[in-house]
Amino acid sequence: MNFLDSLRSQFNDHVAFRERRPGIQQLIAPLFYEDGDMVDIYLELLGNGGDRVRVCDFGMTLMRLSYSFDVDTPNKERIFQRILSENQLREESGNIFIETDMASLYPAVLQFAQGVAKVGNMRLFKREVxxxxxxxxxxxxxxxxxxxxxxxxxxxxxxxxxxxxxxxxxxxxxxxxxxxxxxxxxxxxxxxxxxxxxxxxxxxxxxxxxxxxxxxxxxxxxxxxxxxxxxxxxxxxxxxxxxxxxxxxxxxx
Amino acid sequence: MGWKFHVFMRINEKFQENFSIGLEYVPSDEPGNIVLLRFNGPHGEHVLYPHHAHYHIHEAKVDAIAAGLKPERYAVVTTDYASYPEALAAFLRRINLGDADRHFPGVFQGTLGLKEGDRR
Missing domain, CATH: 3.40.1350 (Trna Endonuclease; Chain: A, domain 1)
Structure with a gap:
């Protein structure tokens, strides 16, 4: 059973995968934002034949957030980094991710989805709020x-x-x-x-x-x-x- | 009349099909903006259209606002565009932006103006 089949099984077959680019699978899961769009989760196999997987968003979370809220001050950056840190996520050039081995992929995906949801809710820190x-x-x-x-x-x-x-x-x-x-x-x-x-x-x-x-x-x-x-x-x-x-x-x- | 709007345009560097072009209304008498319209690429599924990723347009609805939901929760699948440039042209037509060609030179070029029924 490959890691995608294993993950699908752990989700009780309630998920699917779409290959968006060679080696990059988009996870199709019943996780939605408030506007009805699905949460953006991608899976990327790391290394040559290794069993490490990167769960990431390719910048989609920050892109969606930027419709109404920019992380453009030291205070906002500090809050953003704190959310990442507390949810054990990392970020490179706007791509939020977590790396894990295949055996831990299911909890990592859930942790990732929870973390990016919190980042998305940074819009609630807008001045008027x-x-x-x-x-x-x-x-x-x-x-x-x-x-x-x-x-x-x-x-x-x-x-x-x-x-x-x-x-x-x-x-x-x-x-x-x-x-x-x-x-x-x-x-x-x-x-x-x-x-x-x-x-x-x-x-x-x-x-x-x-x-x-x-x-x-x-x-x-x-x-x-x-x-x-x-x-x-x-x-x-x-x-x-x-x-x-x-x-x-x-x-x- | 003094109504104020804001337009945002985003496109993902990794996936060019993941884009969003939106129109927000900025009320003068209360905090927060309302997204009236948002043209999206087929970045993934929508709760109303599972199983497929489509180009879709989010629209603000009174029912959603009254129910305390995200105003633009309602989305409709569209065949009006199939790329970011086409979506931008369709969006500018939809919002009836004055002098659109001056602000976005050439935006309406390259669109074949196909209508439903022209496709074979």
Whole structure:
């Protein structure tokens, strides 16, 4: 029994093979992407008469991914390499592959299919998806790391102004800080109005703003917010790195 | 009207028959794009057409969007093209790209314009 027959048998005859080029078989298996296209899996016999097989995609996974998502930044490349590493896959010039002996071909094919599916799902890391998680991630950090400041979410400093809400009120040593998260111009303008009104009412507080992406805000919104609030963190990463040190200085002053 | 679209064109270096030419709609009021149309080569089977690999065209359907599926999950087998250059010409005609010949010189040359019934 050759290795293709063995693999077909292990799949209970639910697969077939098509020779796409001399020595290169495409595995026809009931594994499909969300758009209905079959997952691209090719088998290539390695060496002369050896029993090593390369399971690969000849770049098809990254090609499909590139319709809507490019691995074009160091961060994305890092995530891509991590997915490969964790699934014991390798990559050369865009070709994702795993090499195995014939006896282990069946589990290798399943492992490969699982791994390339995860690579394909990197499109879920697109900016708009990550941006939609910004407030959840901010809340998670506040709850996990700022407990000593007794965070109170959705606080209304002026009871008669339920339109002016603070994302988190922090308090320690009788010092009060209002923490806001910003990911779009609308929220930036609301925070500007809120901070100015709180100041007009002479409330005792310091304001902190955490941006999803400071540079993405229109210039005028950045200017107005900078004038109205006391401290800004240009990104969530910057907030995570520096919030504790800043807060300690603020409450000890 | 300010509607925005994006076209992508991909062809695999190893298998020239593995190509994809697609049209995406880019909404202005919500995140994410919607693939409206995608012309593919016979790279493999499709869940709707098992057992054979065909040139096929993915099309976005309201039913798929409403069901939370990939909008372009529906695909139809096509005989409108049999190569990447032919697919590109067919795609540009389908999306009615203005001045297509200027942006893609010669794209409509070399197509015999055969219709169903002309084949013998």
């Amino acid at each position: 990550i941006a939609s998680l910004f407030y959840e991630m901010l809340q998670e950090f506040v709850e996990d790391h700022l407990g000593e400041y007794h965070p109170r979410p959705n606080e209304l400093p002026l009871p008669d102004r339920d339109d002016l809400e603070v994302d988190f009120l922090l308090e320690r040593n009788k010092r009060i800080l209002y923490l806001f998260g910003v990911k779009d111009p609308t929220k930036a303008r609301l925070i500007t109005i809120s901070c100015l009104e709180f100041q007009r009412k002479r409330l005792p507080f310091k304001s902190m703003v955490v941006h999803e992406d400071f540079e993405a805000l229109p210039r005028k919104d950045r200017t107005r917010l900078t004038s109205a609030c006391d401290k800004q963190f240009p990104s969530l990463d910057d907030f995570r790195d520096n919030a504790l040190r800043f807060l300690e200085r603020e409450v000890e002053a």
